[in-house]
Amino acid sequence: MVILTRNPVHSVLYLVITFFTFTVHYVLLNAQFLAVVNFIVYMGAIMVLFLFVLMLLNLNKETEPMKSTLVKVMGAIAGMCLLVTVAGSIRVLEVSNPVVLKHPDIGLVGNLGKVLFSEFLLPFELSSILLLTAMVGAVLLAKKETKAI
Structure with a gap:
């Protein structure tokens, strides 16, 4: 949704949700310090900075230039390359036994x-x-x- 949303403010808010999922993954991996730093630094400071910049730029349809067909074609090609890469990664992925940490208190x-x-x-x-x-x-x-x- 960060990429597909047309409104830049909504895109930044979806990016906040993405960073929140990173924080949840860090907690699940027993890396509490990384989770707290991710929450404070990325979700707090950097996302607020992004929102301030977007609101200062005051983007609207009149000021944004029309995109040419070449840019649209290049975007479609890049999207297809990403789709092929993700499909190849999923095909190679194999499910194995869960990883057990030797030192579970390390994070x-x-x-x-x-x-x-x-x-x-x-x-x-x-x-x-x-x-x-x-x-x-x-x-x-x-x-x-x-x-x-």
């Missing part, structure tokens, strides 16, 4: 926190200080100077 956020605050404490704290100084610098650069009387 959990608690274990990541233990490693982050034990072995990598110094780099973690240095990066937090670096981000804090960058935030303070951005605030100082954006601050308007007031003239003293």
Whole structure:
């Protein structure tokens, strides 16, 4: 639906649904940290940025140029190539026994926190200080100077 929808805002909203399915798959694969990062970064920040850009562009039918028949033919050829690739992939696919993880706790956020605050404490704290100084610098650069009387 992301590709087939004509309205760009609806296309972005379908992309949000696609990213949500990625998040669900990460949870099912026991990769909780990736699920949280995907949810916050992609669904939160990047999709909001896409929506802002689309609304700033103010696309309508009068401003969008008419597509030539060459572009339509090339799109149909690319779609057929994608269809052949997907059909070949499905044909080769074989169902096997489920995969059993040797270390089922490897993707959990608690274990990541233990490693982050034990072995990598110094780099973690240095990066937090670096981000804090960058935030303070951005605030100082954006601050308007007031003239003293």
